[in-house]
Amino acid sequence: MKARIILLIATALPFFSVNDAKSQEYKMQNVPIQTRWAKEVSPANALKEYPRPQMVRPNWTNLNGLWEYAITPKNLDSKVISEGKILVPYPIESALSGVKKALLPDQQLFYKKTFSKPVLKFGERLLLHFGAVDWQTTVYVNSKEVGAHTGGYSSFSIDITDALTSGNNLLMLKVWDPTDQGIGPHGKQVLNPANIYYTPTSGIWQTVWMEVVPAEHIENLVMTPDIDKGLLNLKVKAPAGCKIEATAFDGKIKVSAVIGNAGTDLQLVVKNPKLWSPESPFLYDLTIKLLKDGKVIDEVKSYFGMRKISIAKDSKGTDRIFLNNKPYYNLGTLDQGFWPDGLYTAPTDEALAFDIKAIKAMGFNTIRKHIKVEPARWYYHADKLGMLVWQDFVNPNQGLPEGSKEEFEKESAAEMAQLHNYPSIVCWVLFNEKWGQYDQQRLSEWVKKVDPSRILNGHSGELLYVNEQLRSPSPNAYVSADMTDVHAYPDPMMSIKQNGKAQVCGEFGGIGVFIPEHQWLTGSAWGYIQEKPAALKAKYKIMNQHLQLFEKQGLSGSIYTQPFDVEGEQNGLMTYDREVVKIPFAELRKIHAPLNPNMGTIPVVTAKDADLTEPGLLYSAMLDQYIAGKRDATFLKKMAMMATQAGDKPGAELAGSAYIANLKMPLSEEDMASVSQFTKSTKDPGFALMNTNAAAFKKSMGGRKYTVAMMNMILKGEMEPLMNGDNPDWSAIATAVKPYGLPGEEILLRAKTIGFYNKQDWKNYVPTASSYLEKFGANIKEEEKQMFQAAIDQHK
Structure with missing residues (x-):
């Protein structure tokens, strides 16, 4: 049996601290591609917009900007030495943070910042707000612990008034984020991304800010519209004994008002309401006052x-999705919310809004926000621009280790509460493709x-x-849900019919289109199918024509994968850097018009149209230049990419090898990234470069990612040629990998463990798997570890 081994786990790196923070100025780190907004980011303007548009007060202070940071072993609680500066709120793994380092499960991340105590009138309090910190956070002010929070996607606030001193104050955070190695929901973040998984985000990734409030103040709002009764149901969380006065406005025109007790259910009458929809996203303004003894106190x-x-x-008796009491086809796309320069965090607020504008300009009316919760301002833009949102819950750890179910339910409850007030959100998505599925009926x-x-x-x-x-x-699909949802790649399908449920195609498409010079991974162009730019429009139109036929049969919605390329996936309608649209916006709107005829105002967005020239002709011209002697590094790198698209594997290997052969140490981070992408085997010229210069590559790639890359090269170059047949010669394979040290030992043990497991050779499996778990258990995904250990326990 020939086994293909996939490795997706990280281990710890040694800790080195550098005490030169004051000498370091901010500089964005290198990244393969970046968006047009990245150059606008600086410590002086990092996401300065008011972060909570549905509950606005004037007296606030933005704490985004340069902070000090340090990464230490997880069990180290002694004095923290600063390693340098980090730009908050960009995650530490991102280029925009100025750091671009991985945070591993056995490490913790510290942040430090000094701030001035604001002037507080008698009785006023100072609240410290965090949009999101991934994942477990402890907060200190002047060395005193003032609060803690667990959850990577939910906002939290802490009253820090009693810990303040006059003048400067020291704010410090301690963060632990085990990503896919922990019990918390982590979405598509994994420590070693592959295919549908992406680079993780750790620590602060949304705005940090302070707000001065009265001693008795408004804490929260819950708003639920009822268009059938012409009401806004409203509940305001505030101290008992206070009154609430809520007033709705249409522009400057007062619509209605209501007065009642804090914490009670209030009804604000909205006669003949202007209804919100994607084609007409009308929003009423609302002022809420807190009164005590007849005086406004907040x-x-x-x-x-x-x-x-x-x-x-x-009218024909078919169950469908209705918007404002009328059938409404939800024409959507699957939005991951990742950025090449900021990962989970958009470079600017303009960039955050751009994604929604671009999707609307394509002619969609729906976004499925895929297993990620965005900052409040993203939903605000969706509300203002007019976009329906299907909001995924962030999936639990798929191995469901002990504690993961409780954590999933806690964080999901926080997600629903936090996002309740946004009219754009029309649908909750509980589970995705059985990722961590459990108790489906109860949870639904x-x-x-x-x-x-x-x-x-x-x-x-x-x-x-x-x-x-x-x-x-x-056997019991879609129990207690409001719809039946099928995923079909690449072509869409009709979901099954169940009484009382709408039918939707929740994912389809995934057409990979390679756009040179706009790639995160230059050696890869993943999609469920591959098309050339000139062929994409026809293929995509045919898919949408089938949707039209399904709609006549009862289909209520569809979600195309996806609007933007993401890291190694190049199946977006736009490139990851948001620079090239693969089908012109106007053409996309024509394709979508039969299912979304009332698009409303189309936002103005700019992007280049894809070059539709046959890629083989472009590559052939480059090959002529190569034959004529052209050998500069930029040319060779592009030629390797074009050869891949044209399907010339020998040409890609030729150009990639020539590119690597021309490189000289020290390499730039971009060069090291290219070497690691072009090098797939110990037989490739890049392997010797990576092996000889291990320290530099580990620093650039991250230690564990480097080790996994080396393991996969050893697998392909040394092991696979010896693994043909059902009975590999493990002694010969062990001899072949021995020169490669620990990476060779680890990949050998993994291959043997999986090989014996698949053959059900339990006599050899038990000692091999036991040794693998003992030596390298920290590197193994929890669900795999449980599977391997269960088989050991059963057969030892």
């Missing part, structure tokens, strides 16, 4: 939209009870087809 500004989402039968009914104002996609892609093959059966 006031916030907000907004709301009057809209209704439901499942109902159309829980979500519907907590928020009956929205529809529930209880399981997006519980039935998943790839090339018309069903991945796994589901």
Whole structure:
């Protein structure tokens, strides 16, 4: 048996601290590609917009900017030595942070910043707000612990008044983020990305800010529209004994007002409401005052939209998604929310809004926000621009280690509460493709009870087809949900019909199109299928024509994968840097118009149209230049990419080898990234370069990522040629990998463990797997570890 080994785990790196923070100025780190907004980012203007548009007060201070940071072993609680400066709120792994370092499960991240105590009037309090910190956070002010929070996607606030001193104060955070090695929801972040997984985000990744509030103040709002009754249901969390006065405005015109007690259910009448929809995203302004003894003691500004989402039968008796009591086809796309320069964090607020504008300019009316929760301002832009949002819950750790279910439910509850007020969000998505699925009926009914104002996609892609093959059966699919949702790659399919549920195709497409010089990974162009730029439009149009046929049969919505390339995936309608649109915006709108005829105002966005010249002709011209003697590094790198697209594997190897042969140490980070992408085997010229200069490559790539790359090269170059047949000669393979030290030993043990497991050779499996777990258990995904250990326990 020939086994293909996939490695997705990281181990610890040694800790080195550098005490020269004051000498370091901010500089964005190198990255393969970047967006147009990255150059606008500086310590003076890092995301300066008010971060909470639905509860606005004037007296606030933005703490984004340069902080000090240090990475230490997780168990080190002694004095922290600063390693340098980090630009908050960009995650430490991102180029925009100025650091671009991995945070591993056995490490912790410290942040430090000094701030001046603001002037506080008698009784006023100072609240410290965090948009999001991934994952477990402890907060200190002047060395005193003032609060803690667990959860990578939820905002939290701490009253720090009692810890303040006059003048300067020291704020410090301690963060632990085990990513996919922990019990918390982590989305598509993994420590060693591959295919559908991406570079992780750790630590602060949304705005940090302070706000001065009265001693008794408004803490939270809960707003739920009811268009059938012409009401906004409103609850304001504030101290008991206070009164609430809420006033709605249409521009400067007062619509209505209501007065009632804090914490009680209030109803704000909105007669003949202007309804919110993607083609007409009208929002009412809202002023909320807190009164005590007849005096206003606090006031916030907000907004709301009057809209209704439901499942109902159309005139022919077909169950469909209804918006504002009318059938409404949800024409959507799967948005990951990743950025080449900021990872989870958009470079600027303009960039954050651009994604929604671009998707609307393509002619979509729906975004499925895929297993990520965005900052509040993203949903604000969706509300203002007019975009329906299907909001995924962030999936639990798929291995469901002990504690992961409880953490998933806690963080999901926080997600629903935090996002409740946005009219753009019309659907919750509980699970995606069985990723960590459990207790589906109970959890579906829980979500519907907590928020009956929205529809529930209880399981997006519980039935998943790839090339018309069903991945796994589901005997009780879509229990207690409001829709049936099939995933089909590449071509869309009709989901199954169940009474009372709408039918949707929750993912399809994934057409990979390679755009040279706009790639995160130059040696890879992943998609479920590959097309050349000139052929994409026809293929995409045909897919949408099939959607039109399905819509006549009862299909209520569809989600195309995806609007933007992400890291190694090049199946977006735009490139990852948001620079090239692969089908012109106007052409996309024509394709989408039959399913989305009322698009409303189209935002103005700019991007280059893709070059539709046959890639083989472009590559052939480069090959002529190569024959004529052209050998500069930039040319060779591009030639290798073009050869890959043209399907000339020998040409790609030729150009990649020539590119590497021309390199001289010390290499730039960009060169090292290219070497690692072009090097797939110990037989490739880049292997010797990476092996000889291990320290430099480890520093650039991260220690564990480097080790995994070397392991995969050893596998391909040394082991696979010896693994043909059902009975590999493990002694010969061991001899072949011995010169490569620990990476060779680890990949050998992994290959033997998987090989014996697949053959059910338990006599050899038990000692081999036991040795693998003992020596390298820290590198293994939790679900794999549990599987390997269970087999050991059963057969020893």
